Amino acid sequence: xxxxxxxxxxxxxxxxxxxxxxxxxxxxxxxxxxxxxxxxxxxxxxxxxxxxxxxxxxxxxxxxxxxxxxxxxxxxxxxxxxxxxxxxxxxxxxxxxxxxxxxxxxxxxxxxxxxxxxxxxxxxxxxxxxxxxxxxxxxxxxxxxxxxxxxxxxxxxxxxxxxxxxxxxxxxxxxxxxxxxxxxxxxxxxxxxxxxxxxxxxxxxxxxxxxxxxxxxxxxxxxxxxxxxxxxxxxxxxxxxxxxxxxxxxxxxxxxxxxxxxxxxxxxx
Amino acid sequence: xxxxxxxxxxxxxxxxxxxxxxxxxxxxxxxxxxxxxxxxxxxxxxxxxxxxxxxxxxxxxxxxxxxxxxxxxxxxxxxxxxxxxxxxxxxxxxxxxxxxxxxxxxxxxxxxxxxxxxxxxxxxxxxxxxxxxxxxxxxxxxxxxxxxxxxxxxxxxxxxxxxxxxxxxxxxxxxxxxxxxxxxxxxxxxxxxxxxxxxxxxxxxxxxxxxxxxxxxxxxxxxxxxxxxxxxxxxxxxxxxxxxxxxxxxxxxxxxxxxxx
Numbered sequence: 001x002x003x004x005x006x007x008x009x010x011x012x013x014x015x016x017x018x019x020x021x022x023x024x025x026x027x028x029x030x031x032x033x034x035x036x037x038x039x040x041x042x043x044x045x046x047x048x049x050x051x052x053x054x055x056x057x058x059x060x061x062x063x064x065x066x067x068x069x070x071x072x073x074x075x076x077x078x079x080x081x082x083x084x085x086x087x088x089x090x091x092x093x094x095x096x097x098x099x100x101x102x103x104x105x106x107x108x109x110x111x112x113x114x115x116x117x118x119x120x121x122x123x124x125x126x127x128x129x130x131x132x133x134x135x136x137x138x139x140x141x142x143x144x145x146x147x148x149x150x151x152x153x154x155x156x157x158x159x160x161x162x163x164x165x166x167x168x169x170x171x172x173x174x175x176x177x178x179x180x181x182x183x184x185x186x187x188x189x190x191x192x193x194x195x196x197x198x199x200x201x202x203x204x205x206x207x208x209x210x211x212x213x214x215x216x217x218x219x220x221x222x223x224x225x226x227x228x229x230x231x232x233x234x235x236x237x238x239x240x241x242x243x244x245x246x247x248x249x250x251x252x253x254x255x256x257x258x259x260x261x262x263x264x265x266x267x268x269x
Numbered sequence: 270x271x272x273x274x275x276x277x278x279x280x281x282x283x284x285x286x287x288x289x290x291x292x293x294x295x296x297x298x299x300x301x302x303x304x305x306x307x308x309x310x311x312x313x314x315x316x317x318x319x320x321x322x323x324x325x326x327x328x329x330x331x332x333x334x335x336x337x338x339x340x341x342x343x344x345x346x347x348x349x350x351x352x353x354x355x356x357x358x359x360x361x362x363x364x365x366x367x368x369x370x371x372x373x374x375x376x377x378x379x380x381x382x383x384x385x386x387x388x389x390x391x392x393x394x395x396x397x398x399x400x401x402x403x404x405x406x407x408x409x410x411x412x413x414x415x416x417x418x419x420x421x422x423x424x425x426x427x428x429x430x431x432x433x434x435x436x437x438x439x440x441x442x443x444x445x446x447x448x449x450x451x452x453x454x455x456x457x458x459x460x461x462x463x464x465x466x467x468x469x470x471x472x473x474x475x476x477x478x479x480x481x482x483x484x485x486x487x488x489x490x491x492x493x494x495x496x497x498x499x500x501x502x503x504x505x506x507x508x509x510x511x512x513x514x515x516x517x518x519x520x521x522x523x524x525x526x527x528x529x530x
Contacts, residue, residue: 019343021343021344021347022343022347025344025347025348097502097506098498098502100459100505101459101501101502101505101506102463102498102501102502102505103463103464103465103466103467103477103501104463105466105467105469105470105477106466106477106480106494106497106498106501107498109477109480109481109490109494110491110494110495110498113484113490113491113494114490114491114492114494114495115491116490117488117490117491118491204357204358207360208359208360208361209360210360211360211362211363212362212467215470222360222362222363235370235374236367236370236371239363239366239367239370240367242363243355243359243363243364243367246358246359246360246363247355247358247359250358250359251358
């Protein structure tokens with residue numbers, strides 16, 4: 001019975017959505033895709049297939065690591081700005097302003113070319129265990145993207161922490177919870193729920209920032225497409241495929257976050 | 270040599286290095302030819318020009334797009350939805366490459382088809398067009414939301430007075446939506462100033478590329494990228510000041526945000 005009504009619902013919704021003009025538009029889009037498939041050159045695909053998959057894997061890996069690390073950094077940044085004393089709040093505020101006020105490309109180049117050119121002058125850095133990592137490009141990319149995510153998300157977390165109703169925290173104290181327990185059980189979860197919708201947007205923005213690491217010689221999917229363009233002298237095919245890949249990843253991210261959002265109790269505050 | 274001597278010579282060495290590097294930095298950043306400060310400032314000027322042009326073009330596209338999304342026919346609405354979705358899902362860097370090559374190619378093909386010579390499209394115009402197209406997608410959403418936030422009665426009243434659509438847009442919709450749109454549009458302006466740096470990857474001469482050239486020639490990478498960061502930051506902070514003024518002006522006659530709370 002419920003299964004039947006669900007099917008009827010889906011059919012009704014699809015037939016409402018699938019109006020005549022949409023069918024025409026979909027046909028036009030299909031025609032464009034078929035035209036691109038048959039009239040453009042795709043014979044380079046088998047040769048660069050593995051490299052492309054590795055590039056996608058690297059992009060996703062950079063996205064995941066920088067988002068997680070950036071969020072972990074954003075929590076203290078937000079907390080310091082929401083409640084901290086002046087000596088905690090002011091540096092956090094300055095950090096967020098500087099990160100949000102300068103282009104990520106400049107931050108990336110400052111770290112990679114700037115710091116990277118200063119390090120070799122110091123023998124103790126060259127002799128330390130970090131040196132093999134500091135000579136590669138990806139740690140600078142990860143650091144820059146992490147700091148950028150922390151800067152933007154720190155501002156969001158400030159608002160989220162400040163937005164949790166005072167009564168919730170007072171009730172927790174009345175129950176005899178310690179400050180740490182209040183933070184862990186009440187304050188942080190509720191702030192996280194409030195920040196979640198913006199977190200989706202920030203993660204998509206972060207995905208769209210990952211191709212910048214290609215400018216400091218990290219081989220992500222963008223760098224792979226640049227290599228294809230250089231090797232084959234094709235302009236459009238690699239770029240169109242690249243755009244399609246990013247759109248697919250964005251779609252998956254938005255879908256995954258909407259599922260997480262749906263699981264969260266919406267009666268907060 | 271005693272320890273005191275060693276530390277003494279150490280400090281003098283550091284002093285000498287510091288003063289030398291400080292003098293070197295000032296020389297490098299001086300605005301006159303041996304220094305590269307002038308090149309950076311020219312780059313900053315180009316960045317501001319591109320950002321201004323792109324924001325204006327984005328506002329035009331955004332206003333049209335918002336009108337199309339709200340009042341257009343079903344086909345227009347769907348096409349605009351495709352436009353905003355795709356532009357917001359693909360990285361700006363990829364869009365800039367794609368639009369730059371496709372745009373110059375299309376224009377040149379059209380020119381040769383009509384029997385004219387191929388032209389080199391200026392970096393400024395191409396940068397403004399590409400960034401404006403990207404900005405247009407974002408401003409479409411901002412302006413659409415702002416128009417929806419206008420109390421419906423105001424528009425109905427204007428229609429009841431018999432205003433033509435153009436007059437309605439100029440006298441009612443645009444001024445009334447402004448206080449709702451300014452925060453989002455201000456954000457877009459800040460994004461535009463920062464996105465100009467991406468044009469360095471395609472080879473447009475603006476602040477990021479000027480900095481990269483200066484740093485490459487002088488090998489003073491840290492100094493120049495730091496200086497560029499300071500310039501961008503100053504631009505952002507200055508913009509924030511102006512935006513505050515504009516926001517206050519657009520909200521004139523409305524209850525202040527503090528009282529509303």
